[in-house]
Amino acid sequence: MLGANRVSSACLKNARVFAAAYLAADGQPQHMGDCLFVKQSQHMFRLVNNCETCNRKDSKIIFEHAKVTVGTRVCTENALSEHVHSSLVGQVEYFYSMELMPRTLDGQITMEKTPSYFVTKEAPSRISAMSKDAKLIVVVRDPVTRVISDYTQTLSKRPDIPTFESLTFKNRTTGLIDISWSAIQIGIYAKHLENWLQYFPMSQILFVSGERLITDPAGELGRVQDFLGLKRIITDKHFYFNKTKGFPCLKKAEGSSKPHCLGKTKGRTHPNIHPEVVQRLREFYRPFNMKFYQMTGQDFGWD
Numbered sequence: 001m002l003g004a005n006r007v008s009s010a011c012l013k014n015a016r017v018f019a020a021a022y023l024a025a026d027g028q029p030q031h032m033g034d035c036l037f038v039k040q041s042q043h044m045f046r047l048v049n050n051c052e053t054c055n056r057k058d059s060k061i062i063f064e065h066a067k068v069t070v071g072t073r074v075c076t077e078n079a080l081s082e083h084v085h086s087s088l089v090g091q092v093e094y095f096y097s098m099e100l101m102p103r104t105l106d107g108q109i110t111m112e113k114t115p116s117y118f119v120t121k122e123a124p125s126r127i128s129a130m131s132k133d134a135k136l137i138v139v140v141r142d143p144v145t146r147v148i149s150d151y152t153q154t155l156s157k158r159p160d161i162p163t164f165e166s167l168t169f170k171n172r173t174t175g176l177i178d179i180s181w182s183a184i185q186i187g188i189y190a191k192h193l194e195n196w197l198q199y200f201p202m203s204q205i206l207f208v209s210g211e212r213l214i215t216d217p218a219g220e221l222g223r224v225q226d227f228l229g230l231k232r233i234i235t236d237k238h239f240y241f242n243k244t245k246g247f248p249c250l251k252k253a254e255g256s257s258k259p260h261c262l263g264k265t266k267g268r269t270h271p272n273i274h275p276e277v278v279q280r281l282r283e284f285y286r287p288f289n290m291k292f293y294q295m296t297g298q299d300f301g302w303d
């Protein structure tokens with residue numbers, strides 16, 4: 001399951017986050033759990049934020065796992081606050097290995113969710129090498145709201161980042177958008193999709209609307225269930241609208257009789273962005289959105 005970050009729900013599985021970090025372009029900041037890394041080379045990551053959770057057990061296991069699986073040498077004193085080196089030469093496709101997937105019984109489906117795959121250049125070829133028949137689910141949301149959401153998320157972790165405006169524009173006077181800002185690039189969905197279509201037919205890809213996931217979660221999940229060939233088990237009766245949260249929530253969490261909403265990092269209030277800036281972003285994304293609608297045969301109504 002792919003996404004464009006800040007579009008849907010659920011936590012990243014740490015092992016998959018490691019894979020995402022691994023696949024990131026050099027120099028691109030990447031989250032690994034709560035830790036923010038910059039990839040410096042194919043086998044080296046540098047921790048750029050301080051976080052207590054980096055040292056937690058599950059993060060360590062990932063590094064141990066990497067050690068065992070691909071012969072990665074880990075600087076152990078403080079594995080996650082030091083560089084992580086690898087003695088492995090060559091590509092590491094191991095992270096797209098069926099062996100790393102949880103075991104499933106006949107009739108069960110193995111799913112994996114890493115939003116950044118959608119925008120990772122190497123992901124389509126590697127996933128296709130692992131399984132040509134994989135079904136791909138992409139959750140997309142208005143790229144303008146997405147970039148603001150992305151900014152909100154970063155701001156919550158690093159309150160000292162530059163203003164939204166200064167990151168958005170290369171030249172504020174001419175309105176030139178800074179496409180080197182990854183948060184802007186992620187929303188150019190048509191470009192990313194082109195990359196996937198070189199390896200997967202459109203029939204194997206389902207596009208879920210991030211907006212409808214909020215206004216009609218059961219309807220969107222109905223499409224997902226159909227796409228996966230599952231009986232429609234999840235329906236309207238599983239959701240209720242939580243006024244405090246301002247979002248749909250589950251009436252009962254899995255394995256519990258209590259209602260469940262997504263965590264407080266999902267559905268945060270966005271900062272106010274000047275309408276002119278929003279307008280300029282709309283203009284910027286419009287042609288790419290049109291192309292995306294054409295390619296997918298779906299009008300997401302973002303204009």
Ligand SMILES: Nc1ncnc2c1ncn2[C@@H]1O[C@H](COP(=O)(O)OS(=O)(=O)O)[C@@H](OP(=O)(O)O)[C@H]1O
Nearest residue numbers: 005006007008009010149247248262265266267268
């Ligand atoms: N039911 C429900 N409850 C809360 N939030 C919901 C829900 N459905 C969709 N959303 C929207 O999901 C956005 C977060 O997307 P992701 O989970 O993909 O973000 S992440 O990048 O994986 O952290 C999150 O973005 P923000 O509103 O910017 O926080 C929400 O708008």
